[in-house]
Structure formats: structure tokens, C-alpha cells
Amino acid sequence: MRSVEVLEENPLTDGELDFEEVLGYVITASANLGIAEGHWQHLVKEMVLIAEKTASVIAEETYFNPGYVKDGLMSLSKWTVAKAKLAQPIARSEKLALMGNDRLSRVVVTERQAVGYMMLAAKNLNFLHEQIKVLEMEVHYLLISMEPEEAHDTFLDFLEE
16 A cells, blocks of 8 residues: 555546546556456456446546445445455456447546546445555555556556456
8 A cells, every 4th residue: 555645745636537547557556456356357347337327427426425434244245245256357258348449548537537436336346445445545546656558558458368
């Protein structure tokens, strides 16, 4: 996890990114945090599905007001069930159908909206609050420190796997 001071000194902005870059940042953050491959692949897939049906203003609102405060026994139970479902990697054909042919490069979001979409997707997949918070911080750090081209290349590598 990165220094909170660095994140506070560099808040997320209205800077625009294409969604393929956003997914590259999420993939890199997941790898940095040691998140299981199947879990982050489903997170990326869920982000794409949410971005298609959720207004960007809702994603930005989610960033500012995540709507979760703590995990209880029910959250832990849901996560235990979800882990088994998320363990399976996503087939290449499914990735290409959802994300191929530069389909997502036309989707542009702000940094705040990008993190909001990630939070919504993680919440839909029953990630725990602590997991979402750490992932949010790592993505934020990468938005500061990683070049967009590198994030885009990470996304393209993911599609080719």
C-alpha cells in the first residue's frame, strides 16, 4: 500500500482517460496487490458491464460516497461464496467480445469516475470493504505514477492472453 500523504498531495482529478487505460491501471494494481488472477479478471469484466449501463455521474458519486462502511458476517459469507465463482479465469473469446476491437477506447472517463466504476464493480462482486479500499488506493497511486501508455499496453496484453 502506498503512502497516504502522497495520495492526499495528489488528489484524483477531472483528467480524462480512455476506459482501456483505466482497465490497465486496475489490472496492474491487482497484480501489485497479489489479487488472484480470476478475481481481477472478473473485476475487469464487471467494470466493463457497469460502464455500459451506469451513468458516469453515478460512478463519480460512488467515488465520493462509496455507500459501505463496514463488513459484517453477511459480507464475509457473500465473499466466501463469491471467491469460488471468481476463481475461474475469463475465456479469451469472452474478453474479446466484451472489450475487443477498440470498443472501449471511445469511452472516456475522469480519474474519479474510473475509481468509482472500479468500486461499483468490486462491490457487485462482493469484495470486502477493506479489499476495495486498498485497491482504490493502489489504483489512485498508479494514476499518479504510471504512464497512460503503459496502462494501455497492460490492457492490450490482457486481451491477448
